[in-house]
Amino acid sequence: xxxxxxxxxxxxxxxxxxxxxxxxxxxxxxxxxxxxxxxxxxxxxxxxxxxxxxxxxxxxxxxxxxxxxxxxxxxxxxxxxxxxxxxxxxxxxxxxxxxxxxxxxxxxxxxx
Amino acid sequence: xxxxxxxxxxxxxxxxxxxxxxxxxxxxxxxxxxxxxxxxxxxxxxxxxxxxxxxxxxxxxxxxxxxxxxxxxxxxxxxxxxxxxxxxxxxxxxxxxxxxxxxxxxxxxxxx
Numbered sequence: 687x688x689x690x691x692x693x694x695x696x697x698x699x700x701x702x703x704x705x706x707x708x709x710x711x712x713x714x715x716x717x718x719x720x721x722x723x724x725x726x727x728x729x730x731x732x733x734x735x736x737x738x739x740x741x742x743x744x745x746x747x748x749x750x751x752x753x754x755x756x757x758x759x760x761x762x763x764x765x766x767x768x769x770x771x772x773x774x775x776x777x778x779x780x781x782x783x784x785x786x787x788x789x790x791x792x793x794x795x796x797x798x
Numbered sequence: 799x800x801x802x803x804x805x806x807x808x809x810x811x812x813x814x815x816x817x818x819x820x821x822x823x824x825x826x827x828x829x830x831x832x833x834x835x836x837x838x839x840x841x842x843x844x845x846x847x848x849x850x851x852x853x854x855x856x857x858x859x860x861x862x863x864x865x866x867x868x869x870x871x872x873x874x875x876x877x878x879x880x881x882x883x884x885x886x887x888x889x890x891x892x893x894x895x896x897x898x899x900x901x902x903x904x905x906x907x908x909x910x
Contacts, residue, residue, distance in 0.1 A: 688841065688844075719898070728900065728902050729888065729903075731897045731898065731899070734897065744897060776841065776842065787832075787844075788844060789841050789842035789843075789844075791840060
């Protein structure tokens with residue numbers, strides 16, 4: 687158990703819908719990262735927050751957004767879902783910005 | 799730009815045999831290097847990491863990895879594999895302001 691908690695573990699939704707994935711980082715960790723894992727793209731970095739502020743953006747679609755709240759938990763919002771958004775979404779956390787990153791177990795999203 | 803190459807997509811070894819998974823990186827300086835393991839349906843678990851110092855690093859589950867600057871490699875090894883080692887293994891790196899970049903992964907199959 688890495689200490690990073692993600693909910694829900696599994697989610698099935700229809701195209702065009704919107705979902706929110708939630709992440710609680712390890713106790714004391716200030717950085718939160720979101721990654722997408724799909725068969726064709728592999729593990730792709732989406733976005734990073736540090737202590738509530740956006741720090742870096744990767745291959746995140748405009749339909750996706752994220753935020754980190756004062757209690758340091760984070761949410762990834764995915765809207766106007768398409769079939770190709772079906773993937774495993776990982777949240778990860780670290781103490782700072784150049785520390786070891788620990789991953790949660792992921793949220794499986796299936797868009798039908 | 800930084801990149802990670804795992805040249806072996808799939809490796810099959812017999813239980814009890816030794817294992818070496820290859821990882822090569824491209825970066826101008828020495829990056830921070832990691833190996834993660836993903837068991838079926840599970841999240842990413844950190845096996846070991848290299849930041850600096852001794853080039854042979856020990857990790858969990860009996861794994862070790864050796865950093866070779868001259869070869870830009872960070873290969874993962876285990877002297878004797880167990881059936882429970884069957885999983886997907888990812889090499890990853892980051893340095894400075896870059897974000898954690900993953901290789902495409904190597905799927906390990908163990909045969910009795």
